[in-house]
Amino acid sequence: MSRPHDTTSQHVAELFKALGHPARVLLLRLTWDQGRSGEELCGLLKLAAATVSHHLALLDTAGLITAEQRGHHRFYRAHRAAFAPSLADLLAVPRPETETTAPPAPILSEEERYRAKVLRTFFKDGLLTTIPAQRKKRDVVLSYLLRDFEPGREYPESEVNALLGAYHPDFFTLRRELIMRGWLTRERGVYRRPEPEPATGVA
Amino acid sequence: MSRPHDTTSQHVAELFKALGHPARVLLLRLTWDQGRSGEELCGLLKLAAATVSHHLALLDTAGLITAEQRGHHRFYRAHRAAFAPSLADLLAVPRPETETTAPPAPILSEEERYRAKVLRTFFKDGLLTTIPAQRKKRDVVLSYLLRDFEPGREYPESEVNALLGAYHPDFFTLRRELIMRGWLTRERGVYRRPEPEPATGVA
DNA sequence: TGTTTATTTCGAAACTCTTCGAATCAGTTT
DNA sequence: AAACTGATTCGAAGAGTTTCGAAATAAACA
Numbered sequence: 150m151s152r153p154h155d156t157t158s159q160h161v162a163e164l165f166k167a168l169g170h171p172a173r174v175l176l177l178r179l180t181w182d183q184g185r186s187g188e189e190l191c192g193l194l195k196l197a198a199a200t201v202s203h204h205l206a207l208l209d210t211a212g213l214i215t216a217e218q219r220g221h222h223r224f225y226r227a228h229r230a231a232f233a234p235s236l237a238d239l240l241a242v243p244r245p246e247t248e249t250t251a252p253p254a255p256i257l258s259e260e261e262r263y264r265a266k267v268l269r270t271f272f273k274d275g276l277l278t279t280i281p282a283q284r285k286k287r288d289v290v291l292s293y294l295l296r297d298f299e300p301g302r303e304y305p306e307s308e309v310n311a312l313l314g315a316y317h318p319d320f321f322t323l324r325r326e327l328i329m330r331g332w333l334t335r336e337r338g339v340y341r342r343p344e345p346e347p348a349t350g351v352a
Numbered sequence: 353m354s355r356p357h358d359t360t361s362q363h364v365a366e367l368f369k370a371l372g373h374p375a376r377v378l379l380l381r382l383t384w385d386q387g388r389s390g391e392e393l394c395g396l397l398k399l400a401a402a403t404v405s406h407h408l409a410l411l412d413t414a415g416l417i418t419a420e421q422r423g424h425h426r427f428y429r430a431h432r433a434a435f436a437p438s439l440a441d442l443l444a445v446p447r448p449e450t451e452t453t454a455p456p457a458p459i460l461s462e463e464e465r466y467r468a469k470v471l472r473t474f475f476k477d478g479l480l481t482t483i484p485a486q487r488k489k490r491d492v493v494l495s496y497l498l499r500d501f502e503p504g505r506e507y508p509e510s511e512v513n514a515l516l517g518a519y520h521p522d523f524f525t526l527r528r529e530l531i532m533r534g535w536l537t538r539e540r541g542v543y544r545r546p547e548p549e550p551a552t553g554v555a
Numbered sequence: 556t557g558t559t560t561a562t563t564t565c566g567a568a569a570c571t572c573t574t575c576g577a578a579t580c581a582g583t584t585t
Numbered sequence: 586a587a588a589c590t591g592a593t594t595c596g597a598a599g600a601g602t603t604t605c606g607a608a609a610t611a612a613a614c615a
Contacts, residue, residue, distance in 0.1 A: 158377040166372035168439070170603085174361040174368070177443055187562060197605050202563055204603090221560055221613060232443060236371070237435035240380055373573085390592055400575050405593055407573090424583065424590060 160321060161239055167211035172196065173204050177227045180214065184224030212310030212320055230314040239319075264289050277317040291326055298333065298342040309333070309340045364442055370414035375399065376407050380416065380430045385502070387420065387427035418514045429511070432500050433518040467492050480520040490529065497526060498535055501545040512536070512543045 168174060172194055179185055179193055191201050205225060208214040215228045267289040271281055277294075281287045297312045298304065304312075313320035327333040333340050371377060375397055382388055382396055394404050408428055411417040418431045470492040474484055480497075484490045500515045501507065507515075516523035527543075530536040536543050 158374040158381065162372055162374040162377045165368045165377070168443075169365055169369035169372040171361040171365040172603090174365045174443065178361065181443070188560095196603095198562070199564080199606075200604055206563085218612075223562065223612095227443075229440070232440035233438060235436060235438045236442075237432070239439075240371075240377065240384070240435060375573090391590090401592070402576075402594080403574055409593080421582075426582095426592065 160325065164211055164213075164239065164321065167207050167213060170204070172200075173208055176201075176204055176208060176225070177213065180225050181227045181229070184217065184219075184226045186222035186224055188222060190225070210306060212306070212314065215311055228311065228314060231310070231320070234319065264293075268293055280317060280319065280322055287326065288330075291323065291330065291332065294323060295327070295332055295342060300342045302341065304340045306340065367414055367416075367442065370410050370416060373407070375403075376411055379404075379407055379411060379428075383417065383428050384430045384432070387422075387429045389425035389427055391425060393428065415518070418511065420508065420511060431514070431518065433515055436499075467496075471496055483520060483525060491533075494526065494529055494533065494535065498530070498545060501536065503545045503547045505544065507543040507545075509543065 168177075175194060176190060179190060185193075187198065187201055187205065190205075191198050194201060196204075205214065205216075209216065211231075213228055213231050215226050217224050217226070267281070267286045271277055271279060271286070271290055277290065281290055294313065294316060309324055310320050313323040317323060324333070328335055331343070333342055335341075371380075378397060379393060382393060388396075390401065390404055390408065393408075394401050397404060399407075408417060408419075412419065414434075416431055416434050418429050420427050420429070470484070470489045474481055474489070474493055480493065484493055497516060497519060512527055513523045516526040520526060527536070531538055534546070536545055538544075
């Protein structure tokens with residue numbers, strides 16, 4: 150595409166925009182250590198319920214907060230995993246650093262072995278250490294992450310973010326890439342993994 | 353405390369707001385590795401000069417970019433020091449000294465632990481509170497400051513001052529000490545960080 | 556089941572931000 | 586000093602955000 154940066158800058162700016170209002174910063178601070186209900190947050194912020202709800206929705210869309218229904222109230226919590234990266238990490242642009250870790254000989258017949266190797270390389274202790282730069286490796290990692298999604302079930306965005314965020318702080322990228330490949334679909338804010346298997350050996 | 357948070361949330365949100373527009377994210381990316389003139393940035397962003405100037409002014413106000421007049425042009429450069437903290441660092445609220453949750457401690461060598469401890473002692477909110485008196489601690493702090501200098505690139509004195517001044521008002525001492533150790537060199541008024549020896553861990 | 560309670564959506568007013576052309580300003584060059 | 590070049594400020598139009606009250610929704614309780 151003519152401007153791969155544009156989309157990414159757009160995307161990164163989106164995250165920062167979600168953080169770019171005092172009320173939302175305060176909401177995150179107040180929900181950092183403990184869950185709090187919307188009602189409580191209303192009182193603390195001295196804003197109308199509708200306004201607080203609006204801000205919470207923005208934080209939720211950005212994957213910065215999680216909600217849980219308990220009794221009559223809905224409790225909100227900052228989604229801490231999303232806050233690990235530094236500003237520089239988020240801003241960092243995919244360098245043209247000519248990745249010369251050339252994949253070893255054509256072992257295409259040993260696809261499973263290749264997959265295992267890639268997964269071993271990029272996962273440590275069940276966490277995704279880096280999102281692979283190479284397309285093919287990213288495919289492997291992303292298809293692995295799909296395990297957590299039942300085909301056909303609906304997932305709200307916040308849950309998608311939470312599931313992916315458990316592996317890597319930049320769940321945005323992971324989510325976007327899954328959508329790009331059609332391995333997740335998005336309609337009216339809810340996500341779904343389509344029924345057919347994604348990357349199984351096609352011929 | 354009626355509102356120590358209020359002011360801070362306002363202030364933090366200000367910073368995020370400055371980052372919350374695609375054009376500004378792109379500007380920072382484009383000026384991350386090299387200085388660029390306003391004219392050049394205009395061309396790259398395909399926006400009117402007035403608009404680019406406006407965005408640059410916002411970034412400047414937030415302390416995210418530095419400018420330097422050179423010849424006919426004014427060169428802008430991302431002020432990298434400002435991007436070191438994580439989102440959590442920025443969001444973190446002055447805790448009521450209940451150090452309950454220790455941050456997940458990765459396995460560090462004894463030297464790394466020492467470095468981390470020194471840095472924690474002398475940095476607050478990304479700023480250098482005091483220049484350590486002990487030589488060994490000063491080494492740690494100075495080597496940390498080097499992160500902001502790309503090996504091999506030329507830095508005019510004004511930029512060196514700006515980069516170091518972002519951490520501590522007495523950039524003069526910092527600069528002198530870096531020169532003394534040979535971690536920066538000076539020739540004909542321009543500064544340079546020597547190319548790294550092989551096997552130097554850079555984070 | 557209907558009632559209660561908390562949250563979200565809607566619609567509208569006030570406000571802020573983005574964008575540009577034109578005018579102004581600030582350095583360089585001749 | 587005058588002319589040139591690039592950057593900033595000004596003013597205005599348009600787009601987007603924030604805020605709230607009122608109405609709709611959803612979820613728990615009796």
